[in-house]
Amino acid sequence: MEPELIIVEQGGDVEVMMEQEGDTEGSSKGLGGRDTNGNSSDTPRPTNRFVQGAVRRKKALGLLSAASILALMAALMGLLLGFVARSRNDEGASPKARASVRDDDPSSSPSIAPSLSPSVSGQPSLNPSAKPTISEAPSSTPSGEPSLSEAPSSIPSGEPSLSRMPSSKPSSQPSTSNSPTLSFGPTQSPSKSPTTSPTISPTTSSPPTPAFIDPRCFTVATYNSIDRDVAQIANGIESLAERSHFLGGIVRLVAHDFMDYDRTSTPMYGPDGCFDLSHGINSGLPEDIWCDDCPLTLVYNRKYRPNNIGRADFWVAAGNAVIRQTSINNDLDMRSSFRWGRQDRFLCPGSGDRLPGSTGCAATEAAMIERMGLTWRDAVALMGAHTLGRGETRFSGHHGTWSDSDEAALVFDKRYYDAAHDNSWRPRFNPDQTTNDFTTGNGGITRMMLKTDLCLTMDVRNVDTEPCCVTHWENKCREQMRRCPMYPDLHPWMEAVEAFEEMRLSDLGTNQPFYSAFEDAWSKATSFGRMDDLSSLRESCDVDL
Numbered sequence: 001m002e003p004e005l006i007i008v009e010q011g012g013d014v015e016v017m018m019e020q021e022g023d024t025e026g027s028s029k030g031l032g033g034r035d036t037n038g039n040s041s042d043t044p045r046p047t048n049r050f051v052q053g054a055v056r057r058k059k060a061l062g063l064l065s066a067a068s069i070l071a072l073m074a075a076l077m078g079l080l081l082g083f084v085a086r087s088r089n090d091e092g093a094s095p096k097a098r099a100s101v102r103d104d105d106p107s108s109s110p111s112i113a114p115s116l117s118p119s120v121s122g123q124p125s126l127n128p129s130a131k132p133t134i135s136e137a138p139s140s141t142p143s144g145e146p147s148l149s150e151a152p153s154s155i156p157s158g159e160p161s162l163s164r165m166p167s168s169k170p171s172s173q174p175s176t177s178n179s180p181t182l183s184f185g186p187t188q189s190p191s192k193s194p195t196t197s198p199t200i201s202p203t204t205s206s207p208p209t210p211a212f213i214d215p216r217c218f219t220v221a222t223y224n225s226i227d228r229d230v231a232q233i234a235n236g237i238e239s240l241a242e243r244s245h246f247l248g249g250i251v252r253l254v255a256h257d258f259m260d261y262d263r264t265s266t267p268m269y270g271p272d273g274c275f276d277l278s279h280g281i282n283s284g285l286p287e288d289i290w291c292d293d294c295p296l297t298l299v300y301n302r303k304y305r306p307n308n309i310g311r312a313d314f315w316v317a318a319g320n321a322v323i324r325q326t327s328i329n330n331d332l333d334m335r336s337s338f339r340w341g342r343q344d345r346f347l348c349p350g351s352g353d354r355l356p357g358s359t360g361c362a363a364t365e366a367a368m369i370e371r372m373g374l375t376w377r378d379a380v381a382l383m384g385a386h387t388l389g390r391g392e393t394r395f396s397g398h399h400g401t402w403s404d405s406d407e408a409a410l411v412f413d414k415r416y417y418d419a420a421h422d423n424s425w426r427p428r429f430n431p432d433q434t435t436n437d438f439t440t441g442n443g444g445i446t447r448m449m450l451k452t453d454l455c456l457t458m459d460v461r462n463v464d465t466e467p468c469c470v471t472h473w474e475n476k477c478r479e480q481m482r483r484c485p486m487y488p489d490l491h492p493w494m495e496a497v498e499a500f501e502e503m504r505l506s507d508l509g510t511n512q513p514f515y516s517a518f519e520d521a522w523s524k525a526t527s528f529g530r531m532d533d534l535s536s537l538r539e540s541c542d543v544d545l
């Protein structure tokens with residue numbers, strides 16, 4: 001069942017709502033039979049409260065027109081409904097919802113690392129009971145320079161709650177190289193007219209869908225606004241595990257966008273706001289992070305897309321926000337190295353096949369060193385992002401956190417390197433042998449390291465056939481398991497081992513040089529293929545470009 005937009009006039013106001021229609025079989029088949037949530041097209045999506053309300057109101061109106069003899073009564077009812085609708089609209093348009101985006105410094109926005117900000121109770125929290133109305137979104141493409149003052153204000157208090165996140169359905173099927181790539185944005189349902197699109201189209205006059213969004217201006221105010229929005233959503237998530245998954249998921253989203261870059265192929269891809277929704281390697285992203293009703297997507301569609309902010313730029317700015325907010329003392333603020341102007345793609349077939357699997361350093365070498373052109377030091381620094389968030393069996397087949405607690409998985413620091421070095425990691429043979437990884441016997445929280453993590457510090461190539469334990473301390477392997485070997489001095493992956501030690505020996509207080517190596521690698525990776533075309537943040541959009 002596909003939602004369609006219905007327009008309801010209430011007391012002179014126009015409200016745009018989604019309604020579940022009858023079966024629209026075939027409408028999304030060209031998109032691989034799944035929508036942006038990763039739902040199969042023949043699987044009915046749950047009807048939300050917002051949609052049910054619309055259906056009820058429509059049925060009520062139908063009954064009224066059929067009973068024409070009660071016209072007078074209907075008119076009276078109409079007046080009454082109009083009154084109620086106006087009251088509701090007045091509630092929805094609270095001063096808070098109308099507040100325009102200010103050019104605040106994000107450093108004033110909340111830090112969400114629990115160790116830095118133990119209590120989040122004082123932070124703005126999201127109101128789960130309010131409907132995710134989209135009636136405030138502009139109905140046409142803003143003319144002239146996009147200005148955030150034209151944006152539909154800060155997040156309405158009715159932002160949907162992230163508490164739904166863990167109930168996401170199981171992971172999509174494992175990848176197939178022929179799996180169709182799903183699209184985003186206006187081209188998502190090319191066969192449909194704009195009025196049946198579940199999101200508000202930029203224009204109602206059906207212009208040809210552009211191949212790219214042309215980002216025209218990105219201001220400091222927009223950047224800061226994204227930072228605040230990410231913090232606001234995150235602080236509305238009570239469970240630490242879910243919050244770290246939301247924040248880590250954003251960083252993973254950015255990484256999955258840039259890790260398909262191949263400087264030796266055409267198209268090169270890279271950071272273009274596109275990932276293959278149907279590919280198993282991206283599993284978890286279309287379920288929890290970037291789906292039609294995911295909070296991050298909603299805030300983008302409602303607030304930034306109407307102002308011509310490209311999706312790829314938005315993702316990178318959101319990733320930067322996560323890293324700033326979770327870094328120690330908010331030290332890793334990458335605003336000055338942020339660049340915008342990436343061109344979004346709506347289709348990126350084959351991109352999922354380019355992403356490295358979690359099989360070991362050979363996969364990392366092929367993807368990150370050879371195809372992406374990074375150094376081992378870059379790759380090792382980027383991998384430090386695994387200090388955030390976690391893996392889940394239903395998504396990747398890997399379960400647990402890299403950090404030693406859900407709280408620590410909310411902090412962006414160099415403890416990933418410490419964790420790999422200081423523990424004895426023993427092989428974990430998962431039912432699906434392709435997802436074998438490592439764990440520690442800590443009891444309590446399940447911890448994990450992938451082969452792609454531990455191969456940066458020791459040779460784990462033969463671990464499946466000759467189980468070995470990764471520890472830098474002698475006699476720490478249990479069950480007489482042998483210790484994994486070190487690489488010989490001249491092995492090319494020794495470069496990774498050396499970089500790993502450099503990050504690990506950063507001073508814990510400042511996390512240098514991990515932070516500076518990460519910023520270098522991140523800004524390289526998020527600019528792949530477009531380094532010369534990207535621009536720094538602008539103070540304002542007043543000047544014609």
Ligand code: HEM
Binds near residue numbers: 255388389395
């Ligand atoms: C060889 C390269 C990489 C491999 C094999 C890899 C593999 C994985 C896997 C298997 C997961 C668990 C997904 C799940 O079950 O939900 C994951 C999560 C994650 N990855 Fe990577 N990754 C790689 C590179 C990167 C890079 C470059 C970054 C960022 C710079 C990154 C950031 C993250 C984050 C933050 C999470 C946690 C996501 C969450 O909590 O939902 N990864 N990665």
